[in-house]
Amino acid sequence: MDILGSILNSMDKPPTISDKQRALMRKQREALEKREEEEKEKLRVFRNTVEDKIANLMKDDSLKKHEFEPMEKVFRGIIHDVAEVAGLVAFSIGMDGDDRRVIVYKIEFQPCEEELAALRRGEEWDPDKAKQLALQKEQEELESKTTKDFVPSCDYKEKYERLIGKESAKDAARSVLTNKQYGYVPNANKKDIRSIEQTLADLQSRKRMKLSQANAEGGNSSSQP
Structure with a gap:
């Protein structure tokens, strides 16, 4: 008998399934x-x-x-x-x-x-309640943008100091920070409250001043050797 046959004979045979078990499955x-x-x-x-x-x-x-x-x-x-x-x-x-x-x-x-x-x-x-909440939220965002602290992008005091002097620079910088926007001009300052006659007089006065300065400069230049 060969070795394979002996090994197979020595192994246990698989369990058999009875008819009762098959019927149950x-x-x-x-x-x-x-x-x-x-x-x-x-x-x-x-x-x-x-x-x-x-x-x-x-x-x-x-x-x-x-x-x-x-x-x-x-x-x-x-x-x-x-x-x-x-x-x-x-x-x-x-x-x-x-x-x-x-x-x-x-x-x-x-x-x-x-x-x-x-x-x-x-x-x-509730649609009505939702609209009210949306309007309230929009109003809060708008107020938040308008009341947000202004942070200047440069040192305005130093900027104006070079142009108009130290003391005047303090006032200019304070005015810029107070208005919260660089270059802001109040509406009242935009209106010219002078009359037409005063405006024309000021223009003529400036023109005469320029002519006087030009004549003075011309006289000085002609007197030089």
């Missing part, structure tokens, strides 16, 4: 297949129900949305799929678990981000 397999078929049929019936509700939503012009009751994830997935096929939008809201549900909207009535966020938090959506 077959029964278990059939029960599993039956449960799977029942589950498939349950999902098929549920999908048909969802399709009917979605169809009614699309046909009724008075309806904007349809809210389904809370359900398990597998059923919510079917609702999302049916809504997408129908060209609608669906959102899951509520906490995970018993309160998680789906709301299907017509495209033209889909919620804004604020409304959707409120629904997901489990809060009631």
